[in-house]
Amino acid sequence: MATSNQLQSIQAMLTAGQRCVHLDRHSLLLWGGVGGVMCGFTDQVLTPERFPDLTQRAVALLIWLGFWFGLMAWVDHRLTRHVRSAREETLPFAQQQITRAWWMLMVLGILCSFAMFFHGGGAMIYALWAVLLGLGMLLFGLFSRPLIEWIGLATILIGVGGLAAGLPMTTAQWLTASCFAVGLPLAGWLVHHVDDHSRLKRLLALGIWLVAVVGGGLGVARLSPGMALPDADTPLVTVDPGSTIPLRVEMGGPLVSISPDITLPVVVSRKVQVALKDGQPDGRYRIDDQPWSRVRDGALYLRIDRIQPQMGRGGAEIVVHGNFTFAGDKQ
Amino acid sequence: MTNALPTLDALLHQPVRTQIAAYLAGRGEASFAELKRALAVTDGNLDAHMTKLVEAGYVESRKEAASAGRPQTVFTLTEPGRAAFAGYVKALAALLNPQPETTAESAPSLFIRPV
Numbered sequence: 530m531a532t533s534n535q536l537q538s539i540q541a542m543l544t545a546g547q548r549c550v551h552l553d554r555h556s557l558l559l560w561g562g563v564g565g566v567m568c569g570f571t572d573q574v575l576t577p578e579r580f581p582d583l584t585q586r587a588v589a590l591l592i593w594l595g596f597w598f599g600l601m602a603w604v605d606h607r608l609t610r611h612v613r614s615a616r617e618e619t620l621p622f623a624q625q626q627i628t629r630a631w632w633m634l635m636v637l638g639i640l641c642s643f644a645m646f647f648h649g650g651g652a653m654i655y656a657l658w659a660v661l662l663g664l665g666m667l668l669f670g671l672f673s674r675p676l677i678e679w680i681g682l683a684t685i686l687i688g689v690g691g692l693a694a695g696l697p698m699t700t701a702q703w704l705t706a707s708c709f710a711v712g713l714p715l716a717g718w719l720v721h722h723v724d725d726h727s728r729l730k731r732l733l734a735l736g737i738w739l740v741a742v743v744g745g746g747l748g749v750a751r752l753s754p755g756m757a758l759p760d761a762d763t764p765l766v767t768v769d770p771g772s773t774i775p776l777r778v779e780m781g782g783p784l785v786s787i788s789p790d791i792t793l794p795v796v797v798s799r800k801v802q803v804a805l806k807d808g809q810p811d812g813r814y815r816i817d818d819q820p821w822s823r824v825r826d827g828a829l830y831l832r833i834d835r836i837q838p839q840m841g842r843g844g845a846e847i848v849v850h851g852n853f854t855f856a857g858d859k860q
Numbered sequence: 861m862t863n864a865l866p867t868l869d870a871l872l873h874q875p876v877r878t879q880i881a882a883y884l885a886g887r888g889e890a891s892f893a894e895l896k897r898a899l900a901v902t903d904g905n906l907d908a909h910m911t912k913l914v915e916a917g918y919v920e921s922r923k924e925a926a927s928a929g930r931p932q933t934v935f936t937l938t939e940p941g942r943a944a945f946a947g948y949v950k951a952l953a954a955l956l957n958p959q960p961e962t963t964a965e966s967a968p969s970l971f972i973r974p975v
Contacts, residue, residue, distance in 0.1 A: 532956045536953065538882075539878055539952075543886040544886065546882065546883040546884065546898075549886070549888075619889055621887055
């Protein structure tokens, strides 16, 4: 029996040694705060009005995110070294490697945000950030506390689930901001206050985390000022089904150029209401009697399904098959 | 036909020293303060065990400059120390389950994390 106890004690110490990675509270607060602010407010800083040119806006985003996340990584690294040294602790090799992997995930997020200006897929950018954050947490959790591992997995599921559920972009944005700003500091607090060796307590802690993060994100998305419904005084334009409206096509790039005044007549098949401000559409719209949306929510998007060169009546032509979609449809 | 009982490393056959070796095998390296916290022992007790392990060549120590305060001592398991620890764990497992065909293989892996 003594030998058996001795082996168990060895196994326990081995596990304690292997699970030596420790996420400091300042790291969670710093990354959570900056990540949350970046997700929540970047598109209010880098607006099309400030940067009308797409390339300019993409480069501005690269610099903006690169500066803040880079500064964060540097401050976090210095603080972690200082804190560990003050506590007479070493920084384990595993933690140094995982920290590098974490930085790579953040760099990947920044590069994907930049690339989506040119290659599309912008509607899923916040889901991507949530998945990258979750992967980072999961990676830390594998060498740290099991609760961090579970929280990482939950963050990935929030990102993927939000995308699968077709959440409006604003909701996905605030959910991801909440994963950073609420999720990371709360994870730090829970890890310090909950003995996660018990599966039940770990499950309970995860439940609290999920309620706070998902509830916080959805709450902010609901209260987001841009979601204000048009009031009685707001002028509205209604386009009835069957109406023909011009679709102006602006296209460029190194391969083609197009006359800026070209318009395609398209027939609207659903009733569309558009809110006006100073005589111009302010981005709020409603399809049929569904709730009001904003253009930047990402629910309305044009997807290019295929590009097909072919020989037509007048010679060679390119057929571009696009699909104008409203994600808010309940089909 | 008799099976000889495996011999246990006398230096490692002491609970605190076994735990020190196990912790260092899992973590790679640890400072004096970290070991003290993980094992819940006093300074004097830990110091006495570390001295024995260092003298035997199982553990090596180095001083690391600290950004604040005095430099800290960091301990690492040496190759002979790692081999001795692996041998000790195998011998313990053999004692627990003395069938000849399971003596060596039944020892827990040093790097397997229990789920």
